Amino acid sequence: MFAKGAAVIQLFEEWVPKSLAVEDDKIGLQLGTLQKEIKKVMVTLEITDEVIDEAIAEKVDLIIAHHAIIFRPLKHLQTDQPAGKRYEKCIKNDIAVYIAHTNLDIAEGGINDMMAEALGISKTKVLSVTQTEPLLKLAVYVPEEHHDKLMHAVMQAGAGHIGAYSHCSFNTEGIGTFLPEEGTKPYVGSQGKLEQVKELRLETIVPERKLKRVVQAMLKAHPYEEPAYDVYPLKLEGKPFGLGRVGKLEQEVTLREFNEVVKKAFDVPMTRVVGDLDRMVRKVAVMGGQGARYMSSAIFQGADVFVTGDIDYHTAQDALAAGMCLIDPGHHTEQIMKSPVAEYLHRRFQEQGYATEVVVSNVQTEPFQFI
Known part of the structure; x- marks a missing residue:
C-alpha cells in the first residue's frame, strides 16, 4: 500500500509543523496536488532543472525541498522563461513540490540541530527565540x-x-x-x-x-x-523554539583549528573567516543559511565564534569591532538536511506499513565554484 500525498505530509509535519515557520515564509505545497498516491518521494535542498530531470528519471511523485521553488509572487507563468520551464516540467510530469523552510530550521532535530551536532557542539540552546510553545x-x-x-x-x-x-x-x-x-x-x-x-x-x-x-x-x-x-x-511557558543554536565544544581550540572542523563537517573546500586565527574559541553559535542579522544574538549569548552563511562586508567589519569571530562556509551547508529527512520519512513509512519509497537527490546544487 502506498501513502497518499496528504498522509506523507501529515507524517512529515508531525516533526516540522507549519506553525514553527516564521511569518510569511514560503512553505507548504507549492506545485501539484497531494490528493494522489505517492510511490516515490525525493528529498533535496533546492529544485533546479537538473533536480527535476533526476526526479523524472526516478519516477518521483513528490519532491520535498528546503528552498522554495516559488519564492516571489507570480505575475505571469511564461514557459519560455527559466522559472516557468521548471514549473511546466513538474506539472507535465505530475510531480508535486512541497517546501519546509524555517519550520525545518527551527524544529527540534532540524537543520540547526543537525549543523550543531556535525560541529561537535553540545548543551545547545536556541540562538534567537521565535516562539514559545x-x-x-x-x-x-x-x-x-x-x-x-x-x-x-x-x-x-x-x-x-x-x-x-x-x-x-x-x-x-x-x-x-x-x-x-x-x-x-x-x-x-x-x-x-x-x-x-x-x-x-x-x-x-x-x-x-x-x-x-x-x-x-x-x-x-x-x-x-x-x-x-x-x-x-496553562499560563506556563513551554519549550522555546527559534532560529540557530549556541553551545560549547568539548574543549577549547584555536579559530584556525575549528575552521578545519567546519570545512570537514560541511564538506566545503574553503571558508571565509573573520578574526584572529590563533584566538581560542569554545562557545559556538551556528545558523543555517543567511544568518548575518543574528550576529547580535550570538554576541549577546557570549559566543566566541558564529558559523553562518552569506556574511556581508559590513557585518564582517562590525564583527571585528565587537571582537566576534565569524566563519562563513556558505549557504549550501543546509544540504545537511537531505539524508536525515529521507531517513525520518523512511522510518515513518515503515511504521505505517506504507510501501512508499524515499530517495535523496544526488544532484549538486551549489551554485558557486571554488577556483
Whole structure:
C-alpha cells in the first residue's frame, strides 16, 4: 500500500509543523496536488532543472525541498522563461513540490540541530527565540483497572514532559456516574440503569502541537464508548523554539583549528573567516543559511565564534569591532538536511506499513565554484 500525498505530509509535519515557520515564509505545497498516491518521494535542498530531470528519471511523485521553488509572487507563468520551464516540467510530469523552510530550521532535530551536532557542539540552546510553545492540561477519567494502559498510551504519544522529566502526571480517585441511554453499548452497566464506577482522574501536560495525537491515543486506549475528558490552557511557558543554536565544544581550540572542523563537517573546500586565527574559541553559535542579522544574538549569548552563511562586508567589519569571530562556509551547508529527512520519512513509512519509497537527490546544487 502506498501513502497518499496528504498522509506523507501529515507524517512529515508531525516533526516540522507549519506553525514553527516564521511569518510569511514560503512553505507548504507549492506545485501539484497531494490528493494522489505517492510511490516515490525525493528529498533535496533546492529544485533546479537538473533536480527535476533526476526526479523524472526516478519516477518521483513528490519532491520535498528546503528552498522554495516559488519564492516571489507570480505575475505571469511564461514557459519560455527559466522559472516557468521548471514549473511546466513538474506539472507535465505530475510531480508535486512541497517546501519546509524555517519550520525545518527551527524544529527540534532540524537543520540547526543537525549543523550543531556535525560541529561537535553540545548543551545547545536556541540562538534567537521565535516562539514559545503553548502548553495544555489534559484530564481524563478512566476505570482503575485501565489506568496504567491509558497512561502509557498518552505518554508514548507525547504527553507528560516537564523539562528533563517524562511520564509526569497527577492521579486522584473518585466515583464516576453515567446512565447508558437507548442505542449505547456501555463497557460497564446496562441501558437505562444509573451506574457508579470507581475511576481515576489522570492529569498530564501536553504541548499544543501534540494534542491531537495524544487525544487520539487516549481515545484508542480508553475502554469507554464515550470517554470523559477535559483540555484547558496553562499560563506556563513551554519549550522555546527559534532560529540557530549556541553551545560549547568539548574543549577549547584555536579559530584556525575549528575552521578545519567546519570545512570537514560541511564538506566545503574553503571558508571565509573573520578574526584572529590563533584566538581560542569554545562557545559556538551556528545558523543555517543567511544568518548575518543574528550576529547580535550570538554576541549577546557570549559566543566566541558564529558559523553562518552569506556574511556581508559590513557585518564582517562590525564583527571585528565587537571582537566576534565569524566563519562563513556558505549557504549550501543546509544540504545537511537531505539524508536525515529521507531517513525520518523512511522510518515513518515503515511504521505505517506504507510501501512508499524515499530517495535523496544526488544532484549538486551549489551554485558557486571554488577556483
